[in-house]
Amino acid sequence: KAGVTQTPRYLIKTRGQQVTLSCSPISGHRSVSWYQQTPGQGLQFLFEYFSETQRNKGNFPGRFSGRQFSNSRSEMNVSTLELGDSALYLCASSLETSNEQFFGPGTRLTVL
Amino acid sequence: DAKTTQPPSMDCAEGRAANLPCNHSTISGNEYVYWYRQIHSQGPQYIIHGLKNNETNEMASLIITEDRKSSTLILPHATLRDTAVYYCIVRVISGYSTLTFGKGTMLLVSP
Numbered sequence: 001k002a003g004v005t006q007t008p009r010y011l012i013k014t015r016g017q018q019v020t021l022s023c024s025p026i027s028g029h030r031s032v033s034w035y036q037q038t039p040g041q042g043l044q045f046l047f048e049y050f051s052e053t054q055r056n057k058g059n060f061p062g063r064f065s066g067r068q069f070s071n072s073r074s075e076m077n078v079s080t081l082e083l084g085d086s087a088l089y090l091c092a093s094s095l096e097t098s099n100e101q102f103f104g105p106g107t108r109l110t111v112l
Numbered sequence: 113d114a115k116t117t118q119p120p121s122m123d124c125a126e127g128r129a130a131n132l133p134c135n136h137s138t139i140s141g142n143e144y145v146y147w148y149r150q151i152h153s154q155g156p157q158y159i160i161h162g163l164k165n166n167e168t169n170e171m172a173s174l175i176i177t178e179d180r181k182s183s184t185l186i187l188p189h190a191t192l193r194d195t196a197v198y199y200c201i202v203r204v205i206s207g208y209s210t211l212t213f214g215k216g217t218m219l220l221v222s223p
Contacts (some may be wrong), residue, residue: 103155
């Protein structure tokens with residue numbers, strides 16, 4: 001069974017631009033969560049989607065948004081990029097109320 | 113979710129057991145103890161979880177104290193590929209999948 005895939009793996013943007021990251025969960029997984037990882041703040045939860053509905057959200061500004069499609073694939077969008085948005089963005093999928101989350105390799109975003 | 117405390121770093125010789133401690137003194141009765149690890153430049157990987165009984169799988173063993181205020185993850189025969197940051201997380205199994213990561217323990221396995 002294929003794992004969680006994220007595209008692109010690397011991205012360079014400039015301040016003020018917007019970016020869209022994509023995540024394809026493991027087949028059959030309907031829950032998708034997004035995390036941001038930076039050296040200073042560590043791994044922080046962004047939001048979780050289940051059956052196309054956001055059911056939990058972390059403490060991030062409204063510039064960070066996401067959505068989930070009917071095939072469970074998810075995208076997250078960051079608008080008006082800031083230097084501090086440079087980070088590794090990780091996506092994880094799981095079965096409903098599963099004990100285990102499966103993480104993708106992440107998208108490394110650099111904002112110049 | 114309850115907060116956890118882990119040592120920032122630990123060393124282990126290859127082939128020896130690695131014992132990683134975690135303190136979760138404010139854990140609630142319905143919170144589970146989870147362990148994940150993150151090898152450099154990869155996404156975190158689930159290792160094991162437990163409620164109050166000791167657990168073992170092909171990767172590791174989890175020992176939870178009787179009062180559930182602390183636990184130890186044991187890698188019985190550490191290899192160089194076990195070098196990673198290990199995260200201890202306590203959470204309720206609910207409709208949400210949210211994981212709250214702390215700073216974890218950087219385990220360095222040396223030859």
